[in-house]
Amino acid sequence: MEDFKHHLLDRGFSSHTVESYLYAAKQLEDRVSVGFSNESLLAHKDWLASRYAVKTVNLRITAINSYLDFVGYDGIRLKSLHVQQKPYLDNVISQNDYELLRDSLKRDGDLFWHFVVRFLAGTGARVSELRQFTVESVFMGYLDLVSKGQKLRRIYIPASLQRDSAEWLKLLGKTTGYVFTSKGNAPMTARGLSLGLKRCAARYGINQDVVYPHSFRHRFAKNFIERNPDIAFLADLMGHESLETTRIYLRRTASEQRAAVDATIDW
Structure with a gap:
C-alpha cells in the first residue's frame, strides 16, 4: 500500500483523494485475501452496491481500477454503476408560486429580493453568475462570462x-x-442569497423546499422549453456542455405528473 500511495502522490493526486483510494484498495485486499480473480472482483462490486450509495460505489470502483492498473492485474476492470435519472424534476418552484413570490415582494416594496427572484427566473443564471451582474450589464442587456475553458457564454x-x-x-x-x-x-454571498430566499418564502407561506437559487434556473428552463422547443438553443443559454443535461427539462415535475394522472384517470 505504501508503494501505491507514492504512486498516487507522484501522479499529483490530492491528499484527500490518496486517502480515499488507499481506503478502497485496502478494503478490497481485506475482503479478497486469496488473490484477485474476475469473479472475486465482481463479488466485491456486488458487496459494495449492497451497502453504499451509488456515488460512493462508483468512487470506490474508480479507486479499485487504479489499484488494479498499479499492481498489473491482467483481468477485468470494474464498470461503474449506472445512475438512473429520475423520470421527473424534483423540488422545482411552480409558476404560480414564482408569480406569488415575485408579485408579493413588489407589492411590499421589497425590490431587492423582487429583482433577485426575477433575475434568477428570467435569465437562468446560477447563483454564482447572479452575483456577477453589474449595473453596466443591466444597461447593456446582457452579461458576458468566460468559462475555465475560455468559452464565452x-x-x-x-x-x-x-x-x-x-x-x-x-x-x-x-x-x-x-x-x-x-x-x-461586494456582491452578496451565495449563502446570503439562499438564506434570504428562504426567508422570503416563509414570509408568504410558500414551501421553502422549492425556494432556492437553482430552483428558479429550473423554472427558467421549463418556461422556455414550453414556449420555444429549440433545446440546442436552451443548452447554449444555460451553459450546458451536453444536450443530455438539458433534456431533463422536457420532463414534467412530480406535481405536474400527479396533476396529469388525476386529470386523465377517472376509472
Whole structure:
C-alpha cells in the first residue's frame, strides 16, 4: 500500500483523494485475501452496491481500477454503476408560486429580493453568475462570462426585466458596480442569497423546499422549453456542455405528473 500511495502522490493526486483510494484498495485486499480473480472482483462490486450509495460505489470502483492498473492485474476492470435519472424534476418552484413570490415582494416594496427572484427566473443564471451582474450589464442587456475553458457564454437580460431593473437602479442612484450587494460594494454571498430566499418564502407561506437559487434556473428552463422547443438553443443559454443535461427539462415535475394522472384517470 505504501508503494501505491507514492504512486498516487507522484501522479499529483490530492491528499484527500490518496486517502480515499488507499481506503478502497485496502478494503478490497481485506475482503479478497486469496488473490484477485474476475469473479472475486465482481463479488466485491456486488458487496459494495449492497451497502453504499451509488456515488460512493462508483468512487470506490474508480479507486479499485487504479489499484488494479498499479499492481498489473491482467483481468477485468470494474464498470461503474449506472445512475438512473429520475423520470421527473424534483423540488422545482411552480409558476404560480414564482408569480406569488415575485408579485408579493413588489407589492411590499421589497425590490431587492423582487429583482433577485426575477433575475434568477428570467435569465437562468446560477447563483454564482447572479452575483456577477453589474449595473453596466443591466444597461447593456446582457452579461458576458468566460468559462475555465475560455468559452464565452452570454446571459441575456430580457427587455422587460432590463427596463424595470434599470429604473430601480436609477431610483437607488446606482450607476456602477455589482447589482446585488450586501454591505459595501461586494456582491452578496451565495449563502446570503439562499438564506434570504428562504426567508422570503416563509414570509408568504410558500414551501421553502422549492425556494432556492437553482430552483428558479429550473423554472427558467421549463418556461422556455414550453414556449420555444429549440433545446440546442436552451443548452447554449444555460451553459450546458451536453444536450443530455438539458433534456431533463422536457420532463414534467412530480406535481405536474400527479396533476396529469388525476386529470386523465377517472376509472
